[in-house]
Amino acid sequence: MSANDPLVAIKAKALWMRRRSFRMVYEAQMGHPGGDFSATDILATLYFGVLRHDPARPDWAERDRFIMSKGHASGALYTALSAAGYCPEDWLSTYMANGSKLNGHPNRNYLQGVETNTGPLGHGMPVAAGIAIAGQITGAEYRTFVLTGDGELQEGSNWEAAALAGHRKLSHLTLIVDRNRLQQGAGTEDTITMDPLDDRLRAFGWDVVMLDGHDHAALLAALCAPPSTKPRAVIANTVKGKGVSYMENQAKWHHGVPNAAQFAQAMQELV
């Protein structure tokens, strides 16, 4: 791995994002750190290795679009956008404070780089499908990426969008599923079975790749692969709370917040 290998930058950004987003949650005493940490490596790979974008021109017509459908993991999105140059780092210290542009859930009217407002689950996929259809009609080259939670896929709206995308062969649409097997307070398979998620998506007309969602090289290869003739789903197997020993795979860290000792321990582990 050479110094200008994108994987070196992605790894460094992911570490910074975890440390910085957890500080945001600690200072606000609110947030969704478990889902921030399962998505961090995916977002770091997207923003620092995949997306064709320009923070100086957030409305550039040919930019790749990224929609953070699991909007509750705003700590991961805001740290990625800040590191990419969409807002000054000191905005992060205002997370969820009165008057902040960084709400608990992302708002495109407040922060450039946010493609569409999210938070109510099940909205990102339909919007992403619409954006991909617009690109297909105009012959644009941009690609549209959308990240959903796995519990989020229990919302029926996702499956309407998946059927539409498969039917219209939206080759420039990529769905990434943060497959951490936990939702709010319970396991996905204990709530509504999602497996076999890959076969379900294939039946809807999608190409499907399954990988380790913390493996930057695997993510980079899957997300940079040229479009085929179908929409692509990347099922990213992840660990909710990834990177902090007491948080990993613990449902209570969906929206748990650290005390001073827990925060200090996390900073020791995230190195």
Ligand SMILES: Cc1ncc(C[n+]2csc(CCOP(=O)(O)OP(=O)(O)O)c2C)c(N)n1
């Ligand atoms: C329509 C809707 N219902 C309920 C919620 C409350 N909620 C926020 S996050 C969450 C669980 C999401 O689980 P998952 O999609 O697996 O996210 P992750 O594990 O990645 O945090 C719920 C129920 C919501 N935001 N929107």
Ligand SMILES: [Mg+2]
């Ligand atoms: Mg989940």
